[in-house]
Structure formats: C-alpha cells, structure tokens
Amino acid sequence: MIVYLARRILLAISVLLATIVLVFGLFFTGPAKDAVAYQLCGTHCTNARVKTINQGLGLNEPVVKQFGDYVKGIVVGRDITNNGSFVGHCDAPCLGWSYIQQESATTMIKQALPVTLAIVFGSAVIFIPGGLILGVLSGRTRGSPLDRIIVGVSQVIGNVPYYAVALIFNLYLIFDWHILPGTQYVPLTQNAGKWFIGFLGIWIIYGLFNSTYYVRFVRAFMINTLSADYVRTARSKGISERRVVWVHALRATFAPYLTLIGLDIGTSLSGAIFTEQIFGVQGLGLLAIRSLGQSDLPVISATVLVGAAFIVVANLIVDLLYVVVDPTVKLS
Amino acid sequence: MTDYTSDAVEPPVVDISKSAGGTIVHESSREREILLTVTDVAKYFPVKEYSGLFPKTLQTRAVDGVSFDLAKGETLGLVGESGCGKTTTGRLITRLIEPSAGSIEFGGRDIAHMKEKDLRPMRRDIQMIFQDPYGSLNPRFTVLKIIGAALEIHDMVPKSQVKPRVQELLELVGLNPEHVNRYPNEFSGGQRQRIGIARALAVEPKVVVADEPVSALDVSIQAQVMNLMSKLRRELGIAFVFIAHDLGIVRHFCDRIAVMYLGKVMEIGDREDIYEKPQHPYTQALLSAAPDLNVVRGAVPNERIRLIGDVPSPIDPPSGCRFRTRCWKAQEICAAEEPPLEPAKDKPKHTIACHFPEVKTELVADVEAS
Amino acid sequence: MTSTLAGSGSPAPARRPPLDPNAPVILTVEDLKVQFPTEDGLVNAVSGVSYELRAGQTLAIVGESGSGKSVSSMAIMGLHDPKRSRISGSILLDGQELVGAPQKTFQRIRSTTAAMIFQDPQSSLHPLKKVGPQIAEAYLAHHKVSKQVAAKRAVEMLDRVGVPNPDRRAKQYPFEFSGGMRQRAMIALGLVNDPKLLIADEPTTALDVTVQAQILDLMNDLQREFGSAIIMITHDLAVVAEIADFVLVMYAGRSVEHGTAQEVLANPRNPYTWGLLSSVPSLTADVGTELHPIPGNPPSLLNLPEGCSFRPRCGFSDRVPGDRCAAELPEFRQVPGEPGRMTRCHLEDPAAIFADEVAPTLE
Structure with missing residues (x-):
C-alpha cells in the first residue's frame, strides 16, 4: 500500500517535471522564442530590433541557461531585468513574466484561480451526487416514465452546446424570472455570503449541465451491472431490492465513475471559458483567452503549466482513491 | 471393463533414441512420415510485478520445453487443465506467436524464428481452427468472402473459380452451398464452426491445429462436428493437433495423446497407452477425475484419485518435477531433479516424465492395502 | 504428501446413498411456463415442465442450451424480472405457491428455503x-x-x-x-x-476436471450432512451419473423424460435422450466408430414446431401411425408398464426400440 502510494507520487512528480521541460521547450525555444520581442515592438519590428530586445531581456542566452533560470524561478523566484536594470521581482513559483502587464504570471493566475476553483468544485457538489442518483434511479427503472423523463431531459440538454444552454438559462432563470440570484465574483475572504450567492447560479446551471452527461453514463453502467452475475447472487440471498441496487450494484459503479469525474475535474480546472464569459467572472479560462489575444506567451505558458499540473494531480488523487474503491488494483 | 492385469508387450513400431537434451527423435520413419517436429520449444510471457518501487518483469512459463512430433495423417491430442500450456503450444506450432526457445521443424526447415514473409508458404500448410466460432469469423464478411480470402491469399484457384470452390468446400463440411452469400450471424454455432473448418481446409493444409473446436457447442452439435472432422481426416489425410479438455472426445479422435501440466509434457503415448495403461500419476489422476457415464450401466467406478489443491503458478513453478506438489508419490528426488521424458519399459512410443512411473494395477493394489 | 482415495467399487450408482421413498416432498413443479416478450415476438423459454423433488434427493435437469433448464430453475427463485416475463403453472416449494407470489415472499424464501449457486464463480x-x-x-x-x-x-x-x-x-x-x-x-x-433446496446451475462447467471432481464430492458430502434437496442443472451426462438420483431431460422448454438416473441413462425411453447419449463419446466405448449425432438444430423458441418439438430431428417419428408427431404435442405421461417413469413421446414401445436399435450403437 505504502509502496503503491510512493510509486504513484513518484510517477506524478516525474510527469510534472517532464511537463515543465515540454512547456519550456514549446514556448521559449523554436519558432516561439522571438514572440516576446515581437510583442514588445509591435508592427515596427526589424530583425535587428528583435535581436536587441532579446539581448536586453536575456532571451538570446543558451537554451540550457535560460531553462536553468526558468526552473530557478519556479523554485525560488527570480528578478526580471532589462539591459541590466531591474524591472520587477517574480516571486516563486515564478511561472513567467508578462512584459506587457509588467506583472508576474503567477500573480495573475493567483487572482483568477479562486474563481475557477469555486466554479468547478461548487458545481461538482451538484453533479457528482446528481449524476449518480439520477443515473441509478433511471437505470433501475429502465423503461419506466421516470427513466424516460430523466433520459429525455438529459438528452435534450446534453445535446445542445453548453454555451447555448448556459446563455438561455442565464437569460431566463437569472435575468428574466429571477429564480436564481445574479452572478458576480466577491472574494470569499471579503464576504462569504456574497461569494456564495454570487456563485449559486453558476453552480446550479453548470452542475445541472454536467449532470446530464454523468446521468447517462451511470444509467448505462447500472443497466449492465444490474444484469451481472454477482447482482443475481446478491438477489438470491434474499436481501431487499433496495440493498441489491444501492449497495451491490452501486458499489461496482464507484470506480469507473470516480475515474471519469476525477479526470473531468482535472481538465475543467484549466478554465471554464464559456461559464466565465457568460456569467461575467474572471477565471483561468478568460485569463488564457486574454493572453492569447495579446500573444502574451509567458502567461499562456503559465496557464498551460497550471492546467497540466491540475490534470496530473487529479490523476494522482484518482489513482489513490482507486485503491480504496477497487481492492483488485493493488496487484495490477 | 479394462483389464489392467494384462501387460501385453507391443512390438516397437519405430526406433527411438534419446537425445542429449532429453528429447525424443524418431530416427527411422519407416511407417510414420514425420511432418512436424517440435523440440524443446518454450514460450515465456513477460508479466509485470508491482511489489517494489519499480515494476519488475517476471516470466510466465506458459510452455517450458515441450517436444513431440506429428506424422502424416496422424492426430495428436494435447490434453491438460487450464494453464497447462496446450493452447500456447498450438499457437506456437502455427507460429501465431514466436517461441522463446526451441525449434519447430516443418518441411525440413526450422520455422521457430522465421520471418513473416518466409512463413507464408508454411501458413498455408498449417491451419488453425479456433474455439469460438463466432469471434473468429468477421461478422461483416459473407461466407464467400471469408473463405474466398483464404483462397486468394494463397492463390489456390483462379479468380473465376473462387465461388465454385467455396461452394464445393461448403458442401464438404455439410453446409448448403447456396448459403455462400450469408453472414456468420445467420448461422448457428455448429454451422459457424463448420465455416471455420471450411476456411482452414480451403488452402489444403497438411496440418490442422484445432483448439477446443467443439467445447463451445452443445452435445448433439459437438458430435456432428466431430464426425465431420473424422471424415476429413479419413478422406483428406490431414494431420491434426487436437487441443481439448474433454477426455472422451480426445480418446475418440486422437491416435496419440500428450498430457501436459504447467507447461511440460508429463506423458505421451498412443491412445491405449494413455487411457488404459497410464503411468504418470498426473495422467492417472486426470483420467480418474473424469466423471464416467458407465457408472449407471453397472460399471464398477474408477478408483478415484483426488488431487489436493490447485495448479501452482507458472511464474514460479515448483523445482524438479512440476507435479510433485500435488503428487502422492513425491519424494525428495522429485524436488531435486526434473524427470526427463523417458520411454516406458518395452514401449518405445510411450514416454513418461516421472521418477516413479507405474502401471495402474499397482495403484489399485495400494488402495486395497490401505 | 496427502491424497484421498475414495470409492471402493460398490455397486452402481456408486456415489449415492440409498433413496428414502418416504422423504417429504420439497418441491412440486407443474406445467410451468415462462415466456419473455421481446421485440421479435414471444420467446417460449419454458413451455411445460413438471417434476417433484423430495428432501435429500438430487435431481439433475439435463438439456442443451435453450432447453429451459436454467430459466425454469430461476423461476423457483423468482429471479425473472416480473415486468419482463410471464410465468404460469405452479411451483409449490415447501407448501407455498410461488407462481404469482409477491417479491416479499421470494425475499423470505431465498437462501432459507431455496438457495442457488451459479456456473461461473468468477x-x-x-x-x-x-x-x-x-x-x-x-x-x-x-x-x-x-x-x-x-x-x-x-x-x-x-x-x-x-x-x-x-x-x-x-x-x-x-x-x-x-x-x-x-x-x-x-x-x-x-x-x-x-436451505431445504439447493439449485446448482452448471456449478462445475467452468472448472477443470480435477477440481470438478473435488466439487462434486463436496456436494455429495454436504448433502449427506445438510439433507438438502439438490437440483443440478447440467449438460454433462457423465456428471449426472456421478451425482443424481433422478434425471429430468428437457428439450425446447419442455420436460421430455423423467426417471431415476440409473433408468434414464441406462434405459432411456425418449428418442431425444437416445440422441444425447449417442452423441457423447464415452471413456470406454470402442474407438474408431462414428458418433451418432442428432441431426439438425434445436427449434427457435420464438416459433416452436407444431406437434412434438423434437419431430424435425427425430429418427423414429415414422414409427408412430399417421401424422401424430407433427399434429399433436405428446403429453408428458407415464411410460406404459413402468410406474415412476415419465416421457413425452407418442412411441408405443420405446423400450423395445431402445433395446433393439439404439443400445447396440452405444456399446
């Protein structure tokens, strides 16, 4: 067990290190290496000017040296200089420096991250149990009116692009009918109540939309499991049907459900662009989009690195939880 | 009932000598025209073990030094319990997988490590029939395409002759030639197995490896397919390697039988040798464990030998004789030394890998004494 | 090294204790029918099964896939979804009628009155x-x-x-x-x-032969200890010979022959049972002879033939005068002159036909 833990953590760390190398390689070498200079000199760029800027920022140094600086920045932070003069300090973990914003990418991410975390984990509180419970209900009553309603609604909602659903729900539920409170971002530390109310609409709409997908997954899995031999064995013990479904059949659903959810959460933590845009809150998604628009490569690379880190961590957590829900995993 | 007391000595049919590696080589093939010689063939599959910080690669010894030969028109049965390596052996002979060691001599050449393109002519000569008649036929192809493809790959007939030839083959295996354009799912399990057989026969093979060809079929259908295979064997002179766990069917179909356990051959001999005078304790146990229908017809039931426990792991097989952990005759030497396959007394064609081989009569005496 | 050597050559059926004819009846199944409505039509999985089982006895239900042997046994446990199946006839288990019984009843009897073990322990x-x-x-x-x-x-x-x-x-x-x-x-x-009744659905089919022998021994031993009645569902006639007191042979959802294991396997009275026995190569029969398979395939359960379901594959229907086999479903009736033996066949003298024509081919 401890060995398994250690091996998984070791694996996660090595994947993270590889990601850092990869991100650096993609964004600071090759065709991307002059991006910062082009960004700074805009339309007046000449090769000579690019060269001068690069020289001033130390971007013409050997790749190995630059990578060393990059890693050093991540670990202990670093000073940003132009032609030897101090521009700013990039605190650890320094994921990059935006020359346009004159700000550390880490600071920008720190501002956006609480929004994204709140969106994803808040809605997870709705869609994790929602998908599971509705999926089980639907699966065990296959063909019944209840099943048809659940499947029908989730099909309709799930098959419309998310931004359309979010927009329509936002317009009707929040603006027109005032069923849900208006959305805004108030930092949790500032006012917990306003923070909660500000996110409530997002959680419900984003959570419900996500549930539709998990409902269909759990339902399909449940239908399969309910005809499994071991469920038949459970039934032939003379235990109640409720116990057969909610203990025996559901137990088998946990492991794959957990995997699916864990990886999805990991992915969505790199930003929920549509949600942030439609509901007017600034998360990682909008940060990434804005940086893309400005070709602010250091910030883009930072968001990529953070997104990758979330996926690695999510994978790790899924792996570790897996040991709890699936005892067969220890050996394989 | 079988009379175990008589121990008639059969005249040796072929001369046999033991080679240095403990393998049997038929020096003379006066009566048997040897098609296939398998010598010390082995197949290890790597398995990852995750007990330490870094995964270790261990070897599953699926087949671990198996030797036998097969003569023209002969049927060799491979029997044994799950995990004994009989299926892997079949796949090695057909070169669906490459052996880790040993040689497989076919048509005067060693095909053990031959490259795919050199294997092509041999692929025609050695065909395989699989257990699952459904899974081994492409559901989107018609019977014509399935069997026709085999004909075309090996240029068996001119293109215009493919359809008539397929129909001829269907008729040979007892299917309606008019069903040539049907898909596999339009046939029953037994009929699908016939299609598999027709496909194997299309290229006029010398050897057919049949891996549990009837075990997925119902009893009445099993008999139909077995009769078909007997007929083909009789009429076309095809040699069979017949892999099965059903001892009754193997006895019905096979001239020679190799009994396998944990990747090794324990005993190999003619049908009478194996079924009536088995000498290896495992063979005896296996045969006596098979339920016997004749009990109700007034036959005296076999003395039952009960094996204790389960087959050990092929990753870490027991030292010496692999069967010793479940054998009631095991002694110190069995753990120390692996018994080679050696001919029985006065019976060159009957070889046993056991330190203490004996005919069953003595076993019965033991029981009575105890 | 230990090894158990059992069985010392007692007369057949060697591995079974003597029967107690006065043991209480545990299970009576009468004219049981199980149908499943599907998109393709009504599947007649079981269309008429009757038998009786007493405490401490083992009944083997034998048949090929689609014979209804598992489906009929699962009906005893109430394991068919009531919404997706239609069950009629009568199942009297320990004095209680189970056809039409509510799920509550099944919950109570499962594992206590009737328990079931399945083919694939994995x-x-x-x-x-x-x-x-x-x-x-x-x-x-x-x-x-x-x-x-x-x-x-x-x-x-x-x-x-x-x-x-x-x-x-x-x-x-x-x-x-x-x-x-x-x-x-x-x-x-x-x-x-x-439980008073243990239903074992092909419990050894997925196992190796030496392990099968261990399990069959165990079941025999435990029955002696617990006194349960056992229904053994199997396709393997040799297993029947080892473990059963009585045999019920099923074909296309109907019971076609019933009697003691000894009678049914040694002197069967139904052409389908003859066909089954002829299909199996024995461990002692002469080799080199052809097997005698039943020609053709079992009928579709969506569309059973008129009259006797086995008639299209039966080699003896010409012995029955007129077109009776094609026109009229034979009743499951007592074999003339042999009380306790049941068969579903129009043949007047199956004993003679078996002795003269079938038995010689089985040697």
Missing part, C-alpha cells in the same frame, strides 16, 4: 467485496444477530466447504481465490442458511 461473487462479508450478508438478512456472529458463521461455512485457513480467507477478495476455491465459497454462501 463473476458470481461481488468482485469488490470481501468473501466473508458476502456470505455473512446472506445470514444477516434472515437472522437477527450481530455482524460479529454472522462473520463467525461465514468463517464456519468456509471451513465446512473445505476452504483452508477460513479465518484469513474470509478477509480476502474473490480475485485472491482460485476457481475451485471460489466455487467452494459460492457453495458456502448457498448453504449458510441451511
């Missing part, structure tokens, strides 16, 4: 739950005892079915068991509430 145990608790759960469902008592009972049962180190084994997961050990655990689960 898939029949919950893969993510420990073996001991899986057995204990069945005990807890029917006894007002603490979890500890139930856990102890589970260990005790594992011990009874010959699982070594039952204390440790109870805390392991099914994947840590071998195939044979898993089937032993299934049997322990089946017997934990001391």
Whole structure:
C-alpha cells in the first residue's frame, strides 16, 4: 500500500517535471522564442530590433541557461531585468513574466484561480451526487416514465452546446424570472455570503449541465451491472431490492465513475471559458483567452503549466482513491 | 471393463533414441512420415510485478520445453487443465506467436524464428481452427468472402473459380452451398464452426491445429462436428493437433495423446497407452477425475484419485518435477531433479516424465492395502 | 504428501446413498411456463415442465442450451424480472405457491428455503467485496444477530466447504481465490442458511476436471450432512451419473423424460435422450466408430414446431401411425408398464426400440 502510494507520487512528480521541460521547450525555444520581442515592438519590428530586445531581456542566452533560470524561478523566484536594470521581482513559483502587464504570471493566475476553483468544485457538489442518483434511479427503472423523463431531459440538454444552454438559462432563470440570484465574483475572504450567492447560479446551471452527461453514463453502467452475475447472487440471498441496487450494484459503479469525474475535474480546472464569459467572472479560462489575444506567451505558458499540473494531480488523487474503491488494483 | 492385469508387450513400431537434451527423435520413419517436429520449444510471457518501487518483469512459463512430433495423417491430442500450456503450444506450432526457445521443424526447415514473409508458404500448410466460432469469423464478411480470402491469399484457384470452390468446400463440411452469400450471424454455432473448418481446409493444409473446436457447442452439435472432422481426416489425410479438455472426445479422435501440466509434457503415448495403461500419476489422476457415464450401466467406478489443491503458478513453478506438489508419490528426488521424458519399459512410443512411473494395477493394489 | 482415495467399487450408482421413498416432498413443479416478450415476438423459454423433488434427493435437469433448464430453475427463485416475463403453472416449494407470489415472499424464501449457486464463480461473487462479508450478508438478512456472529458463521461455512485457513480467507477478495476455491465459497454462501433446496446451475462447467471432481464430492458430502434437496442443472451426462438420483431431460422448454438416473441413462425411453447419449463419446466405448449425432438444430423458441418439438430431428417419428408427431404435442405421461417413469413421446414401445436399435450403437 505504502509502496503503491510512493510509486504513484513518484510517477506524478516525474510527469510534472517532464511537463515543465515540454512547456519550456514549446514556448521559449523554436519558432516561439522571438514572440516576446515581437510583442514588445509591435508592427515596427526589424530583425535587428528583435535581436536587441532579446539581448536586453536575456532571451538570446543558451537554451540550457535560460531553462536553468526558468526552473530557478519556479523554485525560488527570480528578478526580471532589462539591459541590466531591474524591472520587477517574480516571486516563486515564478511561472513567467508578462512584459506587457509588467506583472508576474503567477500573480495573475493567483487572482483568477479562486474563481475557477469555486466554479468547478461548487458545481461538482451538484453533479457528482446528481449524476449518480439520477443515473441509478433511471437505470433501475429502465423503461419506466421516470427513466424516460430523466433520459429525455438529459438528452435534450446534453445535446445542445453548453454555451447555448448556459446563455438561455442565464437569460431566463437569472435575468428574466429571477429564480436564481445574479452572478458576480466577491472574494470569499471579503464576504462569504456574497461569494456564495454570487456563485449559486453558476453552480446550479453548470452542475445541472454536467449532470446530464454523468446521468447517462451511470444509467448505462447500472443497466449492465444490474444484469451481472454477482447482482443475481446478491438477489438470491434474499436481501431487499433496495440493498441489491444501492449497495451491490452501486458499489461496482464507484470506480469507473470516480475515474471519469476525477479526470473531468482535472481538465475543467484549466478554465471554464464559456461559464466565465457568460456569467461575467474572471477565471483561468478568460485569463488564457486574454493572453492569447495579446500573444502574451509567458502567461499562456503559465496557464498551460497550471492546467497540466491540475490534470496530473487529479490523476494522482484518482489513482489513490482507486485503491480504496477497487481492492483488485493493488496487484495490477 | 479394462483389464489392467494384462501387460501385453507391443512390438516397437519405430526406433527411438534419446537425445542429449532429453528429447525424443524418431530416427527411422519407416511407417510414420514425420511432418512436424517440435523440440524443446518454450514460450515465456513477460508479466509485470508491482511489489517494489519499480515494476519488475517476471516470466510466465506458459510452455517450458515441450517436444513431440506429428506424422502424416496422424492426430495428436494435447490434453491438460487450464494453464497447462496446450493452447500456447498450438499457437506456437502455427507460429501465431514466436517461441522463446526451441525449434519447430516443418518441411525440413526450422520455422521457430522465421520471418513473416518466409512463413507464408508454411501458413498455408498449417491451419488453425479456433474455439469460438463466432469471434473468429468477421461478422461483416459473407461466407464467400471469408473463405474466398483464404483462397486468394494463397492463390489456390483462379479468380473465376473462387465461388465454385467455396461452394464445393461448403458442401464438404455439410453446409448448403447456396448459403455462400450469408453472414456468420445467420448461422448457428455448429454451422459457424463448420465455416471455420471450411476456411482452414480451403488452402489444403497438411496440418490442422484445432483448439477446443467443439467445447463451445452443445452435445448433439459437438458430435456432428466431430464426425465431420473424422471424415476429413479419413478422406483428406490431414494431420491434426487436437487441443481439448474433454477426455472422451480426445480418446475418440486422437491416435496419440500428450498430457501436459504447467507447461511440460508429463506423458505421451498412443491412445491405449494413455487411457488404459497410464503411468504418470498426473495422467492417472486426470483420467480418474473424469466423471464416467458407465457408472449407471453397472460399471464398477474408477478408483478415484483426488488431487489436493490447485495448479501452482507458472511464474514460479515448483523445482524438479512440476507435479510433485500435488503428487502422492513425491519424494525428495522429485524436488531435486526434473524427470526427463523417458520411454516406458518395452514401449518405445510411450514416454513418461516421472521418477516413479507405474502401471495402474499397482495403484489399485495400494488402495486395497490401505 | 496427502491424497484421498475414495470409492471402493460398490455397486452402481456408486456415489449415492440409498433413496428414502418416504422423504417429504420439497418441491412440486407443474406445467410451468415462462415466456419473455421481446421485440421479435414471444420467446417460449419454458413451455411445460413438471417434476417433484423430495428432501435429500438430487435431481439433475439435463438439456442443451435453450432447453429451459436454467430459466425454469430461476423461476423457483423468482429471479425473472416480473415486468419482463410471464410465468404460469405452479411451483409449490415447501407448501407455498410461488407462481404469482409477491417479491416479499421470494425475499423470505431465498437462501432459507431455496438457495442457488451459479456456473461461473468468477463473476458470481461481488468482485469488490470481501468473501466473508458476502456470505455473512446472506445470514444477516434472515437472522437477527450481530455482524460479529454472522462473520463467525461465514468463517464456519468456509471451513465446512473445505476452504483452508477460513479465518484469513474470509478477509480476502474473490480475485485472491482460485476457481475451485471460489466455487467452494459460492457453495458456502448457498448453504449458510441451511436451505431445504439447493439449485446448482452448471456449478462445475467452468472448472477443470480435477477440481470438478473435488466439487462434486463436496456436494455429495454436504448433502449427506445438510439433507438438502439438490437440483443440478447440467449438460454433462457423465456428471449426472456421478451425482443424481433422478434425471429430468428437457428439450425446447419442455420436460421430455423423467426417471431415476440409473433408468434414464441406462434405459432411456425418449428418442431425444437416445440422441444425447449417442452423441457423447464415452471413456470406454470402442474407438474408431462414428458418433451418432442428432441431426439438425434445436427449434427457435420464438416459433416452436407444431406437434412434438423434437419431430424435425427425430429418427423414429415414422414409427408412430399417421401424422401424430407433427399434429399433436405428446403429453408428458407415464411410460406404459413402468410406474415412476415419465416421457413425452407418442412411441408405443420405446423400450423395445431402445433395446433393439439404439443400445447396440452405444456399446
């Protein structure tokens, strides 16, 4: 067990290190290496000017040296200089420096991250149990009116692009009918109540939309499991049907459900662009989009690195939880 | 009932000598025209073990030094319990997988490590029939395409002759030639197995490896397919390697039988040798464990030998004789030394890998004494 | 090194204790029908099965796939979804009518009056739950005892079915068991509430022959100890010979022959049973002879033939005057002059036909 833990953590760390190398390689070498200079000199760029800027920022140094600086920045932070003069300090973990914003990418991410975390984990509180419970209900009553309603609604909602659903729900539920409170971002530390109310609409709409997908997954899995031999064995013990479904059949659903959810959460933590845009809150998604628009490569690379880190961590957590829900995993 | 007391000595049919590696080589093939010689063939599959910080690669010894030969028109049965390596052996002979060691001599050449393109002519000569008649036929192809493809790959007939030839083959295996354009799912399990057989026969093979060809079929259908295979064997002179766990069917179909356990051959001999005078304790146990229908017809039931426990792991097989952990005759030497396959007394064609081989009569005496 | 050598050559049927004709009747099945409505039409999985079983006796139900042997037995346990099946006829288990009974009734009788073990022990145990608790759960469902008592009972049962180190084994997961050990655990689960009837659906089909022998021995031993009646569903006639007192042969959803194992296997009275016996190569018959398979395939259960379902494959229907076999479904009736033996066939003198024409080919 401890060995398994250690091996998984070791694996996660090595994947993270590889990601850092990869991100650096993609964004600071090759065709991307002059991006910062082009960004700074805009339309007046000449090769000579690019060269001068690069020289001033130390971007013409050997790749190995630059990578060393990059890693050093991540670990202990670093000073940003132009032609030897101090521009700013990039605190650890320094994921990059935006020359346009004159700000550390880490600071920008720190501002956006609480929004994204709140969106994803808040809605997870709705869609994790929602998908599971509705999926089980639907699966065990296959063909019944209840099943048809659940499947029908989730099909309709799930098959419309998310931004359309979010927009329509936002317009009707929040603006027109005032069923849900208006959305805004108030930092949790500032006012917990306003923070909660500000996110409530997002959680419900984003959570419900996500549930539709998990409902269909759990339902399909449940239908399969309910005809499994071991469920038949459970039934032939003379235990109640409720116990057969909610203990025996559901137990088998946990492991794959957990995997699916864990990886999805990991992915969505790199930003929920549509949600942030439609509901007017600034998360990682909008940060990434804005940086893309400005070709602010250091910030883009930072968001990529953070997104990758979330996926690695999510994978790790899924792996570790897996040991709890699936005892067969220890050996394989 | 079988009379175990008589121990008639059969005249040796072929001369046999033991080679240095403990393998049997038929020096003379006066009566048997040897098609296939398998010598010390082995197949290890790597398995990852995750007990330490870094995964270790261990070897599953699926087949671990198996030797036998097969003569023209002969049927060799491979029997044994799950995990004994009989299926892997079949796949090695057909070169669906490459052996880790040993040689497989076919048509005067060693095909053990031959490259795919050199294997092509041999692929025609050695065909395989699989257990699952459904899974081994492409559901989107018609019977014509399935069997026709085999004909075309090996240029068996001119293109215009493919359809008539397929129909001829269907008729040979007892299917309606008019069903040539049907898909596999339009046939029953037994009929699908016939299609598999027709496909194997299309290229006029010398050897057919049949891996549990009837075990997925119902009893009445099993008999139909077995009769078909007997007929083909009789009429076309095809040699069979017949892999099965059903001892009754193997006895019905096979001239020679190799009994396998944990990747090794324990005993190999003619049908009478194996079924009536088995000498290896495992063979005896296996045969006596098979339920016997004749009990109700007034036959005296076999003395039952009960094996204790389960087959050990092929990753870490027991030292010496692999069967010793479940054998009631095991002694110190069995753990120390692996018994080679050696001919029985006065019976060159009957070889046993056991330190203490004996005919069953003595076993019965033991029981009575105890 | 230990080895058990059992059976010392007592007369046939060697491995069964003598029958008690006055044992109480545990199960009476009469004209049982099970149908499943599907998109393609009504599947007649069982279209008429009748038999009776007494305490301590073993009945083997034999047939090929689609014969209805499993479906009819699962009906006893109420394991067919009432919404997706139609069941009629009568199942009288320990004095209680089960056809049309509510789920509550089935919950009460499952595991206590009738328990079932299944073909594939690998898939029949919950893969993510420990073996001991899986057995204990069945005990807890029917006894007002603490979890500890139930856990102890589970260990005790594992011990009874010959699982070594039952204390440790109870805390392991099914994947840590071998195939044979898993089937032993299934049997322990089946017997934990001391049921009056144990239904075993092909319990050895997925096992190797040496392990099969262990399990069959175990079932014989446990029956002596627990006195349960056993229904053994199998396609293997040799297994029947080893374990059964009575045999019910089924074809296309109907019972076609019933009698003692000895009678049915040695002197069968139904052409389908003849066909089954001729299809199996025995371990002692002469080699080199052809097998005598039943020609053709079983009928579709969506569309059973008129008259006798076996007629299209039967080689003896011309012995019945007129077109009776094609026109009229034979009743499941007593074999003339042989009380206690039942067959579903129009043949007037099956005994003579068997003796003269079929038996010689079986030698």
